[in-house]
Amino acid sequence: MSDSRIEGYARGLFEIARAEGTIDEVEDELFRFARSYESSDELRNALSDEQIPASKRQAIVEDLLGGKVTPTTTQLISMVVGSGRSRDLPAIVDKLVARASTAKNLEVAEVRTAVPLTPDQETRLAAALANATGKQVNLKVVVDPSVLGGLVATVGDTVIDGTVRTRIEQLKSRL
Amino acid sequence: MNVAAFLATAAGGEHDITQTPSKFWPEGYELLFGIPASVLVFFLLWKFAGPAVKKGMAARTAKIQAELDAGEAARVDADAEAAQIRTAKGDIAGERARLLAEADTQAAAVLEDGRARLTQELAELDTRAAADIVAAAGRSGDELRAEIARLSSAAVDHVVTGSLDEATHQALIESFIAGVGASK
Numbered sequence: 185m186s187d188s189r190i191e192g193y194a195r196g197l198f199e200i201a202r203a204e205g206t207i208d209e210v211e212d213e214l215f216r217f218a219r220s221y222e223s224s225d226e227l228r229n230a231l232s233d234e235q236i237p238a239s240k241r242q243a244i245v246e247d248l249l250g251g252k253v254t255p256t257t258t259q260l261i262s263m264v265v266g267s268g269r270s271r272d273l274p275a276i277v278d279k280l281v282a283r284a285s286t287a288k289n290l291e292v293a294e295v296r297t298a299v300p301l302t303p304d305q306e307t308r309l310a311a312a313l314a315n316a317t318g319k320q321v322n323l324k325v326v327v328d329p330s331v332l333g334g335l336v337a338t339v340g341d342t343v344i345d346g347t348v349r350t351r352i353e354q355l356k357s358r359l
Numbered sequence: 360m361n362v363a364a365f366l367a368t369a370a371g372g373e374h375d376i377t378q379t380p381s382k383f384w385p386e387g388y389e390l391l392f393g394i395p396a397s398v399l400v401f402f403l404l405w406k407f408a409g410p411a412v413k414k415g416m417a418a419r420t421a422k423i424q425a426e427l428d429a430g431e432a433a434r435v436d437a438d439a440e441a442a443q444i445r446t447a448k449g450d451i452a453g454e455r456a457r458l459l460a461e462a463d464t465q466a467a468a469v470l471e472d473g474r475a476r477l478t479q480e481l482a483e484l485d486t487r488a489a490a491d492i493v494a495a496a497g498r499s500g501d502e503l504r505a506e507i508a509r510l511s512s513a514a515v516d517h518v519v520t521g522s523l524d525e526a527t528h529q530a531l532i533e534s535f536i537a538g539v540g541a542s543k
Contacts, residue, residue, distance in 0.1 A: 299528045305536065312540030333523045334531040337539065346535040348519060356512045 190272055194279030197260050201280075202287075204256045211284045212324070213257040217249070218277035219326045221270075232270040242266045285322040293321035293339045296328040296347070313337055316344070 201210035221227055227248075231241050242262045249258045264273050285292045293313050295301075301309065310323045317339045333348035380386070385393065 297532065298523075299525070299532075301532065305532055309536050309539070312536050316539045316542050332520060333528055335535045344535075344539055346531070346538065348523065348531065352512075352515055352519060355515055356508065 190275050191279055193264065193269065193272070193276045194283055197264075197276065198280045198283045198287075200260060201256055201284075206254050206256050207284055209254050210257050210260065211281050213253040214260065214277045215281050215324050216326075217253075217257070217261060218274040219328075222274050223328070228270075231265050231273075234268070238266045238268065241270070281322070281324065288322065289320065290322040291317065291319040291339055292324060293317075293337055294324045294326065295335055295337045296326045296331050297335045298327070298329055298331050298333050298348075300327050301325055309335070309337075313339055313344075317342060 197210075197214070198207070201207040204210070221231070230236070230244055233241075242265055245262045245265050246258055249261065261273070264270065264276060269276070281292055293310070295309065306323055306325060310321050313321045313323070319339065321339060331347040331349045332352070334346045334351075336343065336345045336347045336350070338344075384390070
C-alpha cells in the first residue's frame with residue numbers, strides 16, 4: 185500500500201479515536217496489537233489470508249480482543265482487517281501513534297524490553313529519555329524476549345541500545 | 360778279402376788275386392777302365408742330365424724366389440695391413456677419445472642442465488611449499504578462530520541466557536535507565 189494510503193488510514197483512525205475521546209488508550213492498545221501482529225506468524229497469517237472471508241477474520245479479531253481492550257480499538261482493527269489491509273496494520277498504527285504524539289507535542293519512544301517494566305520504571309525511563317534527547321517522549325514499551333535482557337530505545341532517528349542481545353552480537357563479532 | 364787271406368798276405372805269402380793290393384785303391388786296370396768310364400758317365404750326365412738338372416734347379420730357384428717374393432709381398436701386405444690396423448687403431452682411439460670427450464661434454468651439459476632445472480624446481484617447490492604452509496597456517500588459524508568463535512558464541516549464549524534471572528533483568532533495566540538519564 186502506498187504511503188499516502190497508509191497515512192490516510194492512520195489519519196482516519198486517529199480522528200475516530202480522538203472523537204471518541206479515547207485516543208490515549210486506543211493509541212496504546214493499537215501499538216501493542218501491532219507489535220503482537222508483527223511477532224506472531226500465526227496471527228499474521230490468519231488475519232492476512234485472503235482465502236479466509238473478511239467476516240471470519242473480523243470475528244477472529246473480536247474473539248481475540250473482545251473485553252481486553254476498548255471497543256474502539258477492536259472496531260478500528262476489525263475495520264482495517266475487513267478492508268483487506270491487515271498487512272499494513274503495523275505501518276498504519278505507527279503513523280497513528282506518531283500523529284497522536286505530534287498532537288501532544290511528544291516524540292514517540294519505542295522501547296523494547298525482555299521483561300515488562302513496572303510503571304515506576306516506565307516513568308523514570310521516560311524522564312531519562314527526555315533528558316537524553318531533549319524532547320518529551322510518548323513511551324511505547326514492547327516486550328520482546330528476543331532482546332534477551334536490557335532495553336533498546338528508539339526515539340526518532342536516535343537508537344540507544346543496551347540489550348544483552350546486542351552485546352552478545354558485538355562479542356561474537358569480536359570473537 | 361777275407362780275414363784268412365789278409366792274414367796270409369800280411370805274413371808274406373802269395374798275392375791273392377781276389378784281393379786288392381791296397382786298402383784304398385782298386386786294381387790298376389780297374390783304374391784304367393774305371394776312370395774314363397767314370398769321366399764318360401759324368402760327361403754324359405753333365406751333357407744330358409745337366410741341363411735338366413740345371414733347369415730343374417733354376418725352376419726350383421725361381422719357385423723358391425717366387426715363394427720368397429710372395430712371402431715378401433705377404434709381409435709387405437701384412438705390414439701395410441698392420442700399419443692400416445695401427446692407423447685404424449689410432450683412429451679408433453682418437454674417435455674413442457673424441458666420443459668420450461663429446462660424451463663427457465654432453466654429460467656435463469646434461470648434468471649442469473639437470474642441476475639447474477633441479478635447483479629451479481627445488482626453489483619453486485620451496486616457494487610453493489612455503490606458500491602452502493602459510494595458506495594452511497592461515498586456513499588452520501581461520502578455521503580455528505571460526506571454531507573458537509562458534510564455540511565461544513554458543514558458550515556465551517548458554518552462559519548469558521542461563522544467568523539472566525529476574526534480578527539480572529531488573530539490574531539491566533535500572534542500569535539502562537541510569538545510563539540514559541546521565542547522558543545528554
